[in-house]
Amino acid sequence: MQKIKTALLSYGMSGKVFHAPFLDFHPGFELLGSWERSKKLIQQDYPSVKSYATLKEVLESDADLIIVNTPVGTHFEYAKEVLLAGKHAVVEKAFTTTAAEAQELVDLATEKGVKLSVFQNRRWDSDLKTVRQVLLDGVLGDIVEAEFHFDRYNPLLSPKQHKETANAGAGILKDLGPHLIDQALYLFGFPQAVFADIRTTREHSLVDDWFDILLYYPNFRVRLKASFFVREANPAYTIHGKKGSFLKPRGDVQEDELKLGAKPNVENWGTESIEKEGLLHTEIDGKVALEKIPTLQGNYYDFFDGVYNSISNNKEEPVTGQDGLRVMQIIEAAIQSSAQRKAIAI
Incomplete structure (x- = not known):
């Protein structure tokens, strides 16, 4: 099974509770680490991963997929940088702050040929x-x-x-x-x-x-x-x-x-x-x-399994960027x- 190298943009409650456990458990992902601005906590839970000092470090890493799980007001800015870097992205909810921002991200993902999904885990x-x-x-x-x-x-x-x-x-x-x-x-x-x-x-x-x-x-x-x-x-x-x-x-x-x-x-x-x-x-x-x-x-694993299949087998994302756009509308x-x-x- 091809491993999808994955990094987080935050290791607060979202990263620690909702993302890292499933990325670590799913055999199709390799958790590389997380961007951590002040508290350096991820290595306490996952000693083999890296704590990135800057967003630039994350974008220049060999990550295939980046989880944008920072505060809502930063989602558009960070997700845009991730997509421009040619990386696949999963963006926490709310997807963006406006429908126009959501549309821009959807269009950019299509232009770059990368996968873009919204973390609407409660479908599961x-x-x-x-x-x-x-x-x-x-x-x-x-x-x-x-x-x-x-x-x-x-x-x-x-x-x-x-x-x-x-x-x-x-x-x-x-x-x-x-x-x-x-x-x-x-x-x-x-x-x-x-x-x-x-x-x-x-x-x-x-x-x-x-x-x-x-x-x-x-x-x-x-x-x-x-x-x-x-x-x-x-x-x-x-x-x-x-x-x-x-x-x-x-x-x-x-x-x-x-x-x-x-x-x-x-x-x-x-x-x-x-x-x-x-x-x-x-x-x-x-x-x-x-x-x-x-x-x-219930099982949030199925969301991550859907992300894996969308990237590895070119299937549709489990929650599409278009889904996120509709919510913002x-x-x-x-x-x-x-x-x-x-x-x-x-």
């Missing part, structure tokens, strides 16, 4: 995978409405300054928003219009920390919500069709296990607790059914809608 969450399977099974009938939540209870401001200062990459809309928006587009396609309300609710907050986005489809609606003031969680996924309903709490365990230092595997990785099973209430073959649905196994429409208090046709 156990709960989202289960929701998708229920939809594919068609047991709900024609969809009437769906509502996705990414809620937390955390009134305190983040200690990470780039998340709480007013800048183009800050705010919940570009933090949790890309997850929910990407999942909606992945399941239902691109909507016809967007209506949104974006607010600031935490004391002393300088950035948006609450949103309610309504996506208009020809025959149904999808609502996306996120808040820092939800002590008692709503179902993460609520879908109502003309035959029945499916309710699923958020239950994916991967992030929590990775934060505790667990290493990924392909056997029982991403297995939820049985208490988090979703509830299906529908009609099957003329009979009403009310039952719990076993949750599918929804975000821009949501900002415009909230400001003008009206639905925005796309």
